[in-house]
Amino acid sequence: xxxxxxxxxxxxxxxxxxxxxxxxxxxxxxxxxxxxxxxxxxxxxxxxxxxxxxxxxxxxxxxxxxxxxxxxxxxxxxxxxxxxxxxxxxxxxxxxxxxxxxxxxxxxxxxxxxxxxxxxxxxxxxxxxxxxxxxxxxxxxxxxxxxxxxxxxxxxxxxxxxxxxxxxxxxxxxxxxxxxxxxxxxxxxxxxxxxxxxxxxxxxxxxxxxxxxxxxxxxxxxxxxxxxxxxxxxxxxxxxxxxxxxxxxxxx
Amino acid sequence: xxxxxxxxxxxxxxxxxxxxxxxxxxxxxxxxxxxxxxxxxxxxxxxxxxxxxxxxxxxxxxxxxxxxxxxxxxxxxxxxxxxxxxxxxxxxxxxxxxxxxxxxxxxxxxxxxxxxxxxxxxxxxxxxxxxxxxxxxxxxxxxxxxxxxxxxxxxxxxxxxxxxxxxxxxxxxxxxxxxxxxxxxxxxxxxxxxxxxxxxxxxxxxxxxxxxxxxxxxxxxxxxxxxxxxxxxxxxxxxxxxxxxxxxxxxxxxxxxxxxxxxxxxxxxxxxxxxxxxxxxxxxx
Numbered sequence: 001x002x003x004x005x006x007x008x009x010x011x012x013x014x015x016x017x018x019x020x021x022x023x024x025x026x027x028x029x030x031x032x033x034x035x036x037x038x039x040x041x042x043x044x045x046x047x048x049x050x051x052x053x054x055x056x057x058x059x060x061x062x063x064x065x066x067x068x069x070x071x072x073x074x075x076x077x078x079x080x081x082x083x084x085x086x087x088x089x090x091x092x093x094x095x096x097x098x099x100x101x102x103x104x105x106x107x108x109x110x111x112x113x114x115x116x117x118x119x120x121x122x123x124x125x126x127x128x129x130x131x132x133x134x135x136x137x138x139x140x141x142x143x144x145x146x147x148x149x150x151x152x153x154x155x156x157x158x159x160x161x162x163x164x165x166x167x168x169x170x171x172x173x174x175x176x177x178x179x180x181x182x183x184x185x186x187x188x189x190x191x192x193x194x195x196x197x198x199x200x201x202x203x204x205x206x207x208x209x210x211x212x213x214x215x216x217x218x219x220x221x222x223x224x225x226x227x228x229x230x231x232x233x234x235x236x237x238x239x240x241x242x243x244x245x246x247x248x249x250x251x252x
Numbered sequence: 253x254x255x256x257x258x259x260x261x262x263x264x265x266x267x268x269x270x271x272x273x274x275x276x277x278x279x280x281x282x283x284x285x286x287x288x289x290x291x292x293x294x295x296x297x298x299x300x301x302x303x304x305x306x307x308x309x310x311x312x313x314x315x316x317x318x319x320x321x322x323x324x325x326x327x328x329x330x331x332x333x334x335x336x337x338x339x340x341x342x343x344x345x346x347x348x349x350x351x352x353x354x355x356x357x358x359x360x361x362x363x364x365x366x367x368x369x370x371x372x373x374x375x376x377x378x379x380x381x382x383x384x385x386x387x388x389x390x391x392x393x394x395x396x397x398x399x400x401x402x403x404x405x406x407x408x409x410x411x412x413x414x415x416x417x418x419x420x421x422x423x424x425x426x427x428x429x430x431x432x433x434x435x436x437x438x439x440x441x442x443x444x445x446x447x448x449x450x451x452x453x454x455x456x457x458x459x460x461x462x463x464x465x466x467x468x469x470x471x472x473x474x475x476x477x478x479x480x481x482x483x484x485x486x487x488x489x490x491x492x493x494x495x496x497x498x499x500x501x502x503x504x505x506x507x508x509x510x511x512x513x514x515x516x517x518x519x520x521x522x523x524x525x526x527x528x529x530x531x532x533x534x535x536x537x
Contacts, residue, residue: 009260016260066390086269091260131485155386160398182483199407200400203376206389215450216266219471219501223372226415227475234410 001026004081006034008046009088010108012097019043020084031087032060032071047098056211058147062089062099068210090152109167112195115179117186123225128193134182140220141177143213146170150207150217166197169207169217176221179228193229198222198230205228261401264394265384275389284509288516292365295434296357297520302519303334306432306444307452309519312457315356317344331526338537345404364422364523367415368512372471373504375409413472423460423467430456436534452521459511459518466507469500 004025007018021038032050039046040146050060053072065079065086079085093101122129146160150169156162167175175196179188192198207217231238268274295302299319302312321332335356336343344354361400368374381386386393399452401409433453438446467473478494481487500507524530 063269063390065271068390080271083271086271088269091258091263095260131483133484133491135481153389155393155398156398157385157394158390160396163399180482184482195313197400197402199402200398202379202385202400202406203372203385204380204389205376206386209389218376219504224475224479226410227472227479230410230413230472231475231480234407235413 002081004034004076005084006038007084007086008035008038008043008099010043010046012096013095016095016098018086018088025081027077029076029095029120030072031062031064031069031074031079032077034076034085035071035087047100048098049100056145058145058212061147061149062153063090063152068152070147070212073212085249090148092152092154092158093148105163106146106148106151106168106170109163109171110174112167112193113171113178114134114186114188115177116184118180118183119185128183130182133162137220138177140179140215141173141214142203144170144173145213146187147212149210149212153206154201155204155206156197156202162197162200165195169201169222172195172198172201172225173215173217173221176225181223189228189232193233194227198226198229201226259411262396264498265392265394266387268388268390268393270388270390274391278381278388281377284512285378285381288512291516292361295523296361297353297355298523299355299357300328300331301523302357303331303338304452304522304525304532305334305437306435307450307456307522307525307532308338308429308432309522310429310456310463310515311361311519312355312357313429314360314422315339316359318342318356319354348456348534363415363418367412367419367467368508370409370412370415372412372509373508377505389507412470413476416467416470416472416476419467419470423464426456426463427460430460435481444534447536448534450532451535452525452532454535455514455518455521459514462507462511462514465500466511467503468497469502469504469507470497471501471504473497474501 001024003022006021006023008021009016010019011017021042023034023037023041025034029243032053035046035048039048048060050072051057052059055070055073058070061068062071063069064071064074068090071087087099088102089099093103093105096102118128121127148170151157156166157168167250174193175188178184178186201222203218203223205218208219211217232242233239290313300301302309308315315335315338318335318339319332320336321329323329348354380387399406402405432444433456434447434449435444436446436448436450437444474494474497477497478484478487478490481490484491486495521530525532
């Protein structure tokens with residue numbers, strides 16, 4: 001048992017500041033437990049979004065000691081409790097109140113992505129045949145819980161506010177899951193370059209670092225998509241082949 | 253309609269709530285890459301001490317042209333002769349402008365340098381270390397304007413795969429150099445026919461292994477050998493190649509640094525042997 005100081009951001013769209021709270025923490029507690037304890041003891045009006053407390057719903061995203069994390073998955077024993085623990089809302093999205101941000105930008109960004117367009121079914125009963133090795137690559141991307149920590153840490157959104165031109169790492173993962181799917185016939189390469197701004201990514205790998213599902217966002221999703229954009233727009237040989245042969249898309 | 257999506261106030265340069273030593277990695281990258289750049293430039297302009305017996309520094313390989321020996325009385329005559337022994341096309345061309353310093357390294361270094369400069373790993377590392385864009389994850393940046401890799405000059409990063417083709421070619425030359433490193437001139441007749449293994453042989457072999465691991469783990473190669481496919485079944489060779497490159501790619505950063513350090517060390521080894529400061533110990537005669 002230890003008495004620990006927490007610095008929690010309190011405020012709304014207009015103004016805000018860090019306020020200090022002290023609470024007694026016990027073994028096994030996570031940051032979200034401490035926030036709930038503070039809410040119960042000394043800040044009843046503290047706004048915090050949470051749901052599953054198991055790292056699967058992606059609701060309790062915040063910045064703990066400056067790094068985007070899920071509060072429910074951040075053990076207090078992993079933090080230096082001799083110094084105040086800082087908890088603040090995600091900085092890439094508009095603040096609503098205290099630790100709660102408006103993440104609706106992400107829903108709008110997702111709508112910009114062309115949906116899954118499967119080829120004609122392989123079988124008379126409307127089903128498809130797929131080999132395991134064909135779907136293994138995209139299965140990694142389906143682990144995403146949409147916590148938006150990757151969006152939060154990405155400096156293109158966080159510091160440069162390119163929300164209009166750049167859809168962010170989460171949606172490159174989503175794009176990759178569709179674009180690399182063995183059944184999908186849609187072509188998203190032009191959108192990736194033009195309206196979704198993949199060229200803004202400068203490969204800092206911060207998104208990969210903060211992903212609570214350990215998705216290798218940069219190496220397995222963004223860079224392969226960048227390479228597909230290179231095929232189409234920057235590699236003269238591939239460009240000629242594309243002009244001659246058309247999109248390679250996915251013969252059934 | 254443009255969205256107004258702005259969060260809390262933008263942080264200024266270096267401002268963060270992070271409590272860890274976030275500045276250590278970019279600082280180490282900055283110092284290491286700077287040290288390498290300074291040394292590589294210095295070594296490239298030396299145009300001397302880049303061979304020792306059958307060993308050749310990777311900074312100078314392949315030596316397309318070399319400065320020929322002049323007067324047999326010159327102190328460096330035998331070294332220059334040895335350089336000629338390694339040269340692919342003989343002496344420095346007569347049309348080379350006198351006002352431009354000549355060095356075989358200057359003819360070729362742009363290719364491996366371009367490969368590293370446009371490498372996906374190094375890009376992320378030097379954007380942070382040299383341009384603070386960002387200095388580290390979740391740390392405030394010095395500039396408000398940001399163009400990414402969409403416009404000149406950084407749009408050129410997209411030619412990485414063409415540097416990869418050259419890097420693969422250079423790897424063949426370096427492998428040949430390492431193979432040549434197994435043969436020594438024991439009789440002093442100028443013919444390198446005696447098989448042996450020196451410390452330098454091992455240095456050059458390790459160099460090829462590390463550069464091989466780095467080059468064949470390249471993200472662009474990963475795409476070209478199979479990453480562009482959406483369906484691997486039915487393409488077993490591509491699938492296997494993709495698996496192998498992906499395996500190396502997972503440790504691309506480690507390969508990148510190890511190969512960078514070792515290529516500089518290989519040059520230092522050959523240089524110091526050539527200068528007579530280090531002795532090349534023979535392990536197998």
